[in-house]
Every structure is written in C-alpha cells, then in structure tokens.
Amino acid sequence: MSGEAPRRWRDCSPRPAWGKFRDGTGEFHPLEHHSADVAACFEALLRDPVLRDRFEQASGEEGFSRLTEARLCLIAFLHDFGKLNVGFQFDVLSTNSGAPNKVHHIKAALWACERMEVLEALGLLDMAAWGAEALEEYLRAALAHHGIPARSLVSGRGPDHIWRRFGDYDPITGAQLLARRGREWFPQAFETGPDLPRSPALAHLFAGVLTLADQLGSNGEFFPFCPTADPHYLERARQRARRAVAESGFRRDGWADDATPADFATTGDYRTVFDFDSPRPLQREVADAPIDCPLLILESETGSGKTEAALIRFAKLWRAGRVDGLYFALPTRAAALQLHRRVHTALQRLFPSRAHLETVLAVPGYLKVGETHGKRVGRFDVEWRGDPDEATRRARWSAESARKFLTATVGVGTVDQALLAGLKVKWAHFRGASLARSLLVVDEVHASDVYMTEILRTLLRDHLALGGHALLMSATLGSKARDALVRNATRRGVPPGIRQAKSEPYPALTLARRDQTFFVQSFEHTGYTKRVAMTAEPILGQAPRIAARALWEAEQGGKVLVVRNTVKQAQAVFAEVCAQGGQGLCLQVEDSPALHHSRFAVEDRRLLDGAVEKTLGKGRAAGGRVVIGTQTLEQSLDIDADLLISDLCPVDVLLQRIGRIHRHADTERPDGFARPRCLVLVPEEGLDSGLDGGLLRYGLGMSRNGGIYRDLRVLELTRRLIEKRPEWPIPESNRELVEEATHPERLAALEEELGSRWLDQANEAVGRAAAEQLAAKAHVLDRRGRFADIEFPPLDEAVRTRLGEDGPRIRLSEPATGPFGQPVKTFNLPAHLFRKPPGFPSRDEIESANLDLTEGELLLRVGSRAFRYDRSGIGPATEKRQA
Template sequence: ERATAEDRLARDLKAAPELLRSVGLDAKPLRPILMNAGDGFQSRFGLSPLPLQEIADRLDPDDPDTDLVIAESETGSGKTEAALNWFCKLFVAGKVDSMYFALPTRVAARELYERISNTIRSWFPDPNCRPVTLLAVPGYAQIDGHPVERLIPDAETANLWQDDQEVRSLERHWAGAMPKRFLAATVAVGTIDQALLSVVQTAHAHLRSVCLDRSLLVVDEVHASDLYMSRLLRSLLAHHLGVGGYAMLLSATLGSRALNEYVQLTEPGSVLPDLQTATRAPYPSLTLSGGRTLATSSARRTKQVHFDIREWAFSPEQAIDQVLAPALQAGARVLVVMNTVARAVNMFRAAENSSAIDDAWLFECRGRACAHHGRFAPEDRAVLDATVSARLGKHSPPGPVLLIGTQTLEQSLDIDADLLVTDLAPSDVLLQRVGRLHRHDRARPLGYDSACCIVLVADRDLETALTGRGEVSGDFKRIGYGSVYEDLRSLELTYRVLREKPTALIPEDNRLLVERATHPEALDSLLGERWTEHRNLICGQGLAKAIAADTITNMFDRYFGQIEFVEAGRAVATRLGADQLHLPLNRQVTSPFGKTLAHMVIPGHMAPCELKDGFITVEEEGGGVIILRCEERRYQYSKYGLEEIS
C-alpha cells in the first residue's frame, strides 16, 4: 500500500528530530549535562581564575553587547580557558549550539585540540552523552582524539539499512567525514580558513555558513599584518553577527586600528583614537561590541627582553659561529625563526654543515636532524609537532638544542627557548615570536638568565629596497620584506622603535611596540618620495584587496539559484588552503621519519599547472629521500621537507 503525502510528512516529522540528534545538530539534550559542570570558572575548571578569566566570567549572556567580545592579553594569560568558559555560559543559556575554535595554522590547531578535548571530557564524563570534538584540519582530522579514517566505516561495506553499531558510529561522526561538514560539529578546533570559506563564493559555502551560524566563533591569534585576510575576517564576522551569532576574538598584539575596525561592525560610529591615546589604552582588556572596554591586570610576571639588532639579514649564517655555537656550548635552548621556508631550510643546512655546531645539538625527530616548517606530509608534521613540544615544552628536559623553523613556531605552541634569533617582522608578529622566549620559570644556562632576542635586519636602509614606484626589490622580497610582510613601513617602524627602545618590558610595553609600528599616524610619519610612493601602492593594494574580498564574499540576500561560484572565489579558496593538492601516491612509501605515506600535500604555488592523472608517481625511494613526479613537475621529499626539483 502506497503511503500518502500526509503519512510521509508525519513519518518525517517524527524521524527528523532523531536524525538531527544523531548527527549532533540538535544540542538540546546536552544542555542539562553542562549545567552540572558548575556555575563559575573555578567550579568548571577546578582552578582559581586568572585576571582575564575572572573578568570574562562576569560577562552576561543576556547582555546585547556580548555578541562580540575581543580579549587582548599577553601569551599565557588564559585566553583559551576564558573562551571555553564563555562558550559554556552561552551554551547553557541557549544562545549557541556549538563552538568553532579557529586558529591561524594547522600546528596551532593540533596543539590546542588536545587541551579542548580534555576539557570537554571533564564536562561530559559519560562518553555516551558527550558531544563530538573534532579536529577540523583536512589531512589531520580527528574525532574524540582518533583519526577520522579509523572511525568512519566505508559506506560501500557498511550496512546502511540496519541499525547496527557501525551505522550509529557513522551518524555520530558525520561532521568529520569531509571538510565541507566540519563546521557542523558541536565542538570543533580547526584553522581559520575553514570558517572563512563559509563566506566565500565557492562550493558548499552555504552549508558551511548555516552550520557556523549556530556557533560561538572563537578566533585566536588575531592581528592585522595581512590586510586581505583581515578584510575576509571582517566579512565573516559581519555575516555571523548579522544572523545573531556570537564571536570572540583573542589576541596578544591587536593594534587599535584593527580593534576599531572590528568594533565598527556593531558600532559604526566608533572612532579610531590618535596614536598617543592608543598607546595609553588599558592592556590587558576586554572590549565588547558596543565599544566598552573592561580593563584587567596582567596574569604573568613582567618579562624584560633585550633586542639585539644584527645586520645579517642577507647573510644569516653569520649567526652560527658568533651567536648559536656559543649559546649551545653554554647549554642553551636556541630557537631560530625565519620569514620563509627557503630561508629556514638554508639556515638549517648551514648549521648542519658547520664545524662549530655539534650534531647532538641539532633538533631531531626520530633520529633525523631537521627544521620545522609547513612543507611536510601530514603524518610527519604530526610527529614533528609532538617532538617539538616534548623537546622544548613546559616539562621538557634541559640541555642544548637548536631548533630552526618558520612562522609555524610562533603561534600557539607552548615552547620555551633560552635565546631567540629571528628575522625582522612587524612588531605584532615579533611579539608572538618573543612569546616563546623565557616563557616559563625554569633554570637558565649561565649568561642566558636574561631574555635576549637577536633580530636580523638588512645592512642597508630599507628605503633603498624601494623603487621609484614604491615597489620592493626582489632581493628584499626573498627575505620576506614586501612579500611575506607586504607593508615595508611596518618593518621600518618596528626597526626604529627597537633601536630607540632596545629593552622592553613585556607585557607593559606591548601597546607601545604595536601602535608605533601599525597605527596610521605612525605609518604616515615616514617621509620621502619612495616612502610616499610605497604608501600609495600599499593603500591602493589595500583598496584593491578590500574590493576583491568584497567581490568574492557570498551575497546571502540573493536567492540561492541566482548565486554563481565565481573564479575569484575558487582563487581565494586556493589561498585559504581549501584546494591544496592532497593526492594519492601510486604506491606507499616510508617517510624520513618512519611513517607510512600514501598521500602527499603539494602547496598551491608548487602545484602543476594542470592536473590530469590525479595521483603522484614515486620515481625513486631510498636513504630517507623520495623522488616524486606530478604531471610536469618533479619533487624531492626528505628530512628537509618537500622541495621542487628544477
């Protein structure tokens, strides 16, 4: 007998709520459980709150000004737990159904994921009544601490027509099955790109957006060095807040210009303070969507940092004999952060080949000395990150070690160095790197008991890096000036403030250092024809990027059938890492670190022009070196990471 339309509707109305609960989209059954976690920070975490956590714990979910909260505080002040506590309060109050914790890098996301998973387990002790906690990083995805591929049964082999355990598991893990569903998880920790893709005109944006709309969106490590990404983030926040969502931004180094731009999303009349006023603004603090600032005190002891400027940017290997070797001989843990992967790999090779550096001092992962950057296979990156944390983390053993890497080391990693050597970077980024210097209270080698950051700068005036049209010359771009950090003015101003104030108190001087290098008044203070042309170029590029960002963001007020996923949207998806080539190898290989590799990730800028075969051919393997070919391009994969063979 055929069912009538009324029968089908009645059946669907009964089945739909259960289906929503089974895949985690209906969070109402979880609220009573979380109520039992306590009614304040101390009861939820079993710890006395730090100053920032205490003031955040006073926030009222019913206060309309709390839909956007911006927390500015130094590294180690408990911003993560403050955000988790705020999620708990909003969730219990029925204001949100989920949380997406967005971080700038895959390394940072994986590092934080375990902390958040442990908190969720403590709040939901019964695993049968616990929300899914997802690591939302393509290629590294985990559900409740286990790799996704081990948990989700193959749809071709699972019996989807019976209510067996495998099908229930498939339903519970639905959000982790593919990146386009990541934002549907009740608790997800991932990269900011997954959230940004919800407002970009690219495939599945509406699915991502409707899932994110129900979440507290937490964005960690927010700063303003990348104008394009900042504009996309503002577009994301404008939409998210516009549909009634909640957001919390976390930063140790957010300048007043960026802060004001975020506040203007909900308070259009907000005015940027002048430079002098901005440098005196309270820090640490919470800023609410109406523009009101709640001041608090620092959670950590003051750290005095001496900035030692060396003109070695074009010859960083000079630091090996003069700085690195003496520090390592004294037993110091030395961290070197370079602006580009090429510089990090070249610096590591120079240290590896130097007679002044004992092989035992080089950072090792599974018996192989190596650097740390973003061009390793996902399986190898996981063991590299774990090894970095074990060797330089809070409870790691003493003894000399030299770790060379890139920006992958500067954010959200809880590592502690006795000495920091770094390329010049904008002051907000530089402070992130300094956060890894003398991070914990521990015994220091003789001569390294005071925090010292050696900054590598060019041996000539930065104005000479500019052409008559304000463009940055190629030799400077190769060291990250005008390429990684596009606005040369912020680098020049950072250099000037470090020369003027070589010893800084952290966090007391954070505001001063950031504002002096990022505030519009400071940027406009650079005089001369070339600086003027560069300013015009940067402003023009900034306007173009703003227009480009606005052009490729979704128009949610249009009917879905009218929306076209434009090429520009696919281009930004490439930049956000959404379509890095993650291709299968034609046969499995053993990585330099002993992991079995069946796939390889090729960054977009290294990818072949056109993909026909859909896989990567292994041409040679042996001695820890793998030669690969993908279409017309050949690569070498080794302990140095993935490198293109010319």
C-alpha cells in the same frame, strides 16, 4: 518502451518516481518518501531553541511564525522535484534504449521554473499567494541543497521531452502526487496569514539548514528504503528524523538537567576543569561578561589564559541557551593540533559523561575525535578505532568530512574552515548555518593579512546579525584593526588618534552589545613581566653566522628558536647547522635532525608537530636544542624557548614570535638564559634596498607576484623600535609598540621624513592592500543580498581563504617511505615551484606523480619535474640527479 525496470520497481503500478536508488539491487525509495525524510529533518532541526532563535533573528520584524515554519517545511519537501524529469528517472536503467539522456535534477528544476504546466502540477502557482517574490527566494534556496546556488546561467524552459510521459511513467502525474502529499502532510502551510518574510538573511539561513537536513535525510541508516507508497509515511519520517537529529548531535533538549557544563559563577570549581584554584582577572572578566554582548574582543599577552577564558564563556552561553556549540579557530594547523587536546581534556571535565561530548579535530585528513582516530574505508565510510557503539559512531558524523566540521558540537581547527562559510564557495551556506549555532572563537587575530581580515569582518557581521556569538583574541591587535572589527556590531565613530590609541588600556576586554553600543573593560595583569632584551643583528643574509650563533647558544644549554620568513632561508640555516656539526643539537625526528615548515608531506608534518611540542612544550627535557622553522612556529603554540632568533618582521608578528620564549615563569632555565633575549636579523645595508626588491628573498618588500611582509614602512618603524629600545617590557608595552609601528599617523610621518622613494613604495603597498581588500569583497558571500541574485564563480575558479596562488595537491597512488622512515602519500606543493617552463602540471601529471629513490636521493616526480625530498623538506633536485 524497450527497456525494462528492475523487478522491485516493476512491481509498483503505476510506476512511482524514485528519490533514492540502490545500484545493483533495484531497491528504491519513492521521491515522496525521501522528500518527507528531508522535510521532517528540517522540521526537527527547528525544534532546537538555539537554531530557532537564529531563524527568529533572520526573519527580522516580521518574526518567524508557525505559519512561516510550515511553509518552509513544504518548500523543503519540494526540494528534489527536479528528479521527476524523465532523463533522471531512467538514468538508473541498464536497458533504457529510447529513454532521454540523464538531466541533472537541479538543472531540470531550474528549467521547470519557466514551465507553467510543471509549476501548476506542483501547486507552486497556488503557493505564489504567499508572496511570489519571496517564494522564488526560498525556492531558489531549496534548489541550492547541493552546496551551490542556482546561477542565472541556467535559464529558459529547457527541453520539452523530459517533462513528457515516457512508457508508463508520467512526470506531471508525479508532480501532482507531490503536491497532494504536501497539502496532506503540511496543511498548516495553506492557512490564511501574512506573506512569507522578505528577508534575504532568512533565505540564506534556510538554504544552509535545508542542506543539512538533506544530508541527514539521505542517510540510509536512519531512513531505510520503503518502496511501497504510504499516505501516512510522514509520521514515520518524523520519528526517524527526531532520532537522526538527536544522534547526530544537533539536539540537546532531551538531555538530563545535569548534562550541562559546570556553573563557575556558582561553584567556583576551576580546579576540577583547569587545574587552577581561582581564575585570573581576564578569565573573571570574561566569566562576568553579560550574555547580551554578542562580540567580545580579548586583548592580552600570550600565555595569559585566554583559551580557558574562551571555554568559560562557552559554558556560560551554553547554560543560558544562547549557543549549541563551539568552534575554536586557530591560525595554523600545528596550533589546532596542539590546542585540540587541551580543549578536549577540559570539556571532558566540564561536561558530565552523559553528555557524550567529544571534540572534533577540524583539520582535513586527520579523522580525529577526542583521543580516537578514524580510518577512511572507500570513498565515504570511516572506521573508528575501538569499535564504538552505533550511537557513538553516528555522533562522530561531523568529523568524517571537511565540509561537516562546523556542524560539530565542539570543533578545533584552522580559521580557514570558518572563513569558508563567508566565501562564494561550495557548501558556504551549509557551513554558515552550522556555525550560526556556535560560539565562534578566533585566536591570534591581527591585521597583517588584509585579505583574510576582510573575509573575517564580513563573516562576523553576518554571524552576529543572526544572533550568533563570537570571541576574538589577540596579543597584538592595533587600533585600526580593532576598530574595523568592533564596527561589525556597533556604531563606533572615527578611529582614535595615536595618543588615544596608545593610552587605551592593555590588557583589555571590549564588549559589544546588541544595541550597537560598546565599552572597554580593563583588568589587572597578573602574569609575570618579561623584560625582553632586544638586539638588531645585521646578518640577515649570512646563514653561516646565524647557524654559528644558534649553535653556540645551544651549546650553552639553551633552547633556541630560529624563525625565518621563508622556507628557503630556514633551509639555508638548517643546512649550515648540519654542516657545522650541529646535527645532534637540532630538532630530532626519529633520532635524526629536522626543521619545521609547511613544505613537507602531510604525514611527516604530524611527526614534526609532535617533535616541536616534545622539545619546547611543557615538561621539556634539559639540554640545548636549535629548533628552526618559519611562520608555522609563531602563533598559538604552547611552546617555551629560552632565546629567539627572528628575521625582521612587522612588530605585531614579532610580538607573536616573542610569545614563544619564556612563556612560563616556572620553567627552569639554564645558566645564562634567565633573562629572555630576542635577536632580530636585519639587513646590513638597511631597508632602502627593499625599495628595489633586493630583500624579497628574505620575505621583505614587494614584487609583482606579491611578497610576505610588503609594507617597508612598518618594517622600518619596527627596526627603529628595536634599536631605540633595547628592552621591551612584555606585556605592558604591547599596546604602545604596536601603535608606534602601525598607526596611520606614524606611517605618514615616516613617509615625510624619508622622501619620495619611500612614498612611492608606500603608495604601492597601500594600493596592493586596497586591491586585496577589493578582491576579498568580490569573493565574500554577502547574505544581505537576495538569494536569487547570488552567483558563485565556476568550480574551477579558485576562491581562497588566504590570498596567493594554490599549488597542486599530490596524492600518490601508493604510500612511499619518506625521509623519516614513515609512509607518506600527500604533498601540497607551492605554486611558485611551477612558474618556470614547463609550467603548471596537468591533471594526468599530478595523478601519476611518484616518490622514488634515485642515486640515494628521494625524488618526488611530477611530470617532467623532479623535487628533492629530505629532512629539510621539498626543494629543487640537483641538475645532475634530475637529468
């Protein structure tokens, strides 16, 4: 050949295949060594009792024997055999004239599956005696270690020349060496015994755990390059793998006996962890729940202590060896940020210091573990504040990439991170296998989003089937939604009628057993009852009157929370409050007014989150305030306002919003605010105009492009509840209120009363919901199907955790000063801003976007578009200034 290899490579004769290569130095790690690293990591991961139990469950009746383990280790060893192809091996050479063009190793491996000479050299023909069909399943799973299953689009034998000798390199000789090392290093795989289990669930789990093993085994800190071929290398790899798995937080069997959480049942020491002397009834019910109940659904009012109950459940399952981790899934980023601190503080008290347990904030872009922040350096590396020791730094591996969040021992983040494990998206198997070890806690579960509910239902089904554990929490779960979720783990029959649904206990704990039976446990409500004064105000479209009312209440000293359904309507009220001289009574950020919604730069949203918590959180200062926002303020936040002004919305959502007022009984209230009040903004003309799309600007009704709260039947029933019942006892009436406005029997009766136009709208809403459910079914990853049949959509086809159009993500090349005086760099813009010509921006336009000051106005420019950016968030630039 005309090209020369680097000297470090030339010194090896005959030339070995490389598995890892360091650009610029010529250093390499032989493929047989890298393959051993990954197989050893896979083997070490299986030493953890919890993960091994998941493999036992996935194997079904055939069980997960040592023989099956050895065979899977050998298949893991062969995961990178596609790198043997000549095009891949010579891609690293700078003077490789005459060498084949690079061929990606996954594609080459798929082609090689049709070439008998390669299969024979690798020993795969002999391994087919373990069950040819099952072997294909696990081999396909092994080839998915870059996060995407091999699709059927890659078929045939591919080019011949990539498997022919080139110069002094012979890929077939390399394949024979891999096969020989495999027999030497994993001899138990070739012992006589049953075939490989034909279990789709096991193949899917194997794919995810192998992906984790590949990422650990590719870490140069744990596995330094060893260029000299060593027939005894596997023992060295095993020692390094044990260290890599332990230091990255995936093994706890080496901990001392006292490095486990407190046993509340024995010690009763709640004061040390949670700052209260004895548990509330709901917390005691969760603490007493049997460990053989994999699914718990906890229904209780907001602020009743469900978070602490979840941590008590985690501690119990951990002590019993049923879980190795916790993922706390919240509906919004703001809720995750707030809860992260609470969970971290509790777990620092719950676990002894020698456990070195830190809580990862599983929100992209934040790089936070416990109280420590990180800073990205280059593309892959992260520097952590405080200059931690090597062991601590390595243990934070899970926080350094969004795809790794679910590998954390404890993670607090959005529900989207969990749902990504259940969709046909890159790294889904990796995420799902990581989540399998953990207790999955999902907070604020409700039925308003059909698409997300279907994804969650499928994810739960597969998670529980592996032996996983889950705890779902809600204040407002209707019987229809609860029934669908319970059916993941039970043989529940027909959903209850309206009478039975309303009579079911609340608060309640539903427990689903492994034998597919379930029972509902009621418990005493010990919190205080909020008798909320409900008023329907027909001023939904009158921002000046809404602003005037909010200001008047704040001037009386009240903390007023204004929650609107759309960003535009929130901005309208904010503008009116400022125009009426209320800037000083608004939410304050850097001593100036602001409001809270999703349409801000990512960096500014952190400031807004902190400002809301300071204004309405525990220890709030005295004095009136008006906090204006959207749905970002309604769920999972521990904020406590005196008065709620809310747009009309479905009753379950409205109850979530009501949960943000008078949250704590011991909060001092100003005169006139001792009783909780909720003003619900309704259209003056009634909801009939919504049938023709007249209420879409307020988030009510449905259009061709979607809508927020689309089922006018639920909205009308909610409006009637407000007018019929001027006082809502919360939480005693939660069950009845939700069923009265959402149960199918009530919806059917309303259609009959109101006539054909409402029936048409109902049919359209039900049809849209069915379409969303079908869309979810098309997007979910069904782990009951054969791995070899799985096809993911192309990477440029969006599969989302939340249905709706994704807008462009803008990252400025250099930070710019935002409206709050802080550097900003990242914007997530809604798609509807680009529906009109010139339409969606090109990649070049997105990458060249900038934020500049023009005539005293900050303008975000994306191609030919300009958007005003100020303290009210992103909005359209004025025509004059845009020109």
